[in-house]
Amino acid sequence: MEEYNPNRQSEQKLKIAVAVLIILVTALGFLYFRERQFNKRNEDLSDLQAKDLLVASTKLDSIENQLNTKIIEIKRLGGDVSELIRAKQQLQKDKIALQKSVGFSMKKYELKFKKYLTLLGEKDNELVSLRKENGILAAMNDSLSKEAQALLEDISFAQKALNDSAINYTIRQKELSERNRELSEKVSQAAALHAESINVYAISVKGKESDGGVYKSKKVDKVRITFYLQENPLTTREAKVIFLRIIDPSGQSIADMSTGSGSFTYKNKDVTYTAKQRIVYDNSHQSVEFVYSRGQAYKDGKHIIELYAEGYKIGEGFFEVK
Numbered sequence: 001m002e003e004y005n006p007n008r009q010s011e012q013k014l015k016i017a018v019a020v021l022i023i024l025v026t027a028l029g030f031l032y033f034r035e036r037q038f039n040k041r042n043e044d045l046s047d048l049q050a051k052d053l054l055v056a057s058t059k060l061d062s063i064e065n066q067l068n069t070k071i072i073e074i075k076r077l078g079g080d081v082s083e084l085i086r087a088k089q090q091l092q093k094d095k096i097a098l099q100k101s102v103g104f105s106m107k108k109y110e111l112k113f114k115k116y117l118t119l120l121g122e123k124d125n126e127l128v129s130l131r132k133e134n135g136i137l138a139a140m141n142d143s144l145s146k147e148a149q150a151l152l153e154d155i156s157f158a159q160k161a162l163n164d165s166a167i168n169y170t171i172r173q174k175e176l177s178e179r180n181r182e183l184s185e186k187v188s189q190a191a192a193l194h195a196e197s198i199n200v201y202a203i204s205v206k207g208k209e210s211d212g213g214v215y216k217s218k219k220v221d222k223v224r225i226t227f228y229l230q231e232n233p234l235t236t237r238e239a240k241v242i243f244l245r246i247i248d249p250s251g252q253s254i255a256d257m258s259t260g261s262g263s264f265t266y267k268n269k270d271v272t273y274t275a276k277q278r279i280v281y282d283n284s285h286q287s288v289e290f291v292y293s294r295g296q297a298y299k300d301g302k303h304i305i306e307l308y309a310e311g312y313k314i315g316e317g318f319f320e321v322k
Helices: 006-076 082-100 106-134 138-163 166-190
Strands: 195-203 222-229 239-247 262-266 269-273 275-280 287-293 301-309 312-321
Touching (some): 006 082, 006 106, 239 269
Antiparallel strands (some): 195 222, 222 287, 262 269
């Protein structure tokens, strides 16, 4: 019978404990390695998705800028922009969905990009026909085309700069938005109405009309203002509202709300007008006439005539009362 040895038994227990410890350390090491691999894979996927989202967002912004440019020019030339407006509305929905990152699929968005770009190509062909039909001067057309091309080149540059930082991307997008706003403003200014040959006539209580620009106070019961609207192929042939301001020698607008005076916005400020008139612009060098009865005597001194339409000052004249 083998003799009981307590030291040997303790040694065996120690070996078993060491073996168990080695197994636990090995298992923990394996689990840690698996977790690191899993986290790294998820991190890689997250970075890739973030880059795809940024690329998709930039392309949508680029396409929206091009849609805005096409809408402005086609509308100015009298073309139909309903299809472009529907496309812009859908694009804005796509941008909202992209921001929420709900069910994002780069492949799905590539199909959307292709559809939008196909529409833009069709509208380029339509613009060629519209320009010919409207007989736009070659120099003006070339200037607008260069502006649009410069904008597209800026957009292309922004796309190539995606590998910079998100901060640089945001700054560039602000610059592009500002440039797009400037282009839209230039197109709007080119299409603005312009009044010429502004004349002011005085009408007495007896209905006798005088001209010359300088009138005696007692002979001015009403004033008749006439002018012509210059021809402009860029200006849309449609109904337009023209505002008349008569400013007295003290610098105040002559106005009476009970007889149709009111206010409009000009350069982000409320401006009081004397009278307004709705006309249909037909690009025929048409004449426009205002007849205004103040109902009281005019102050002695120089009176300024100002004409406004669609957010622009389109002409100025004056008459004097003594």
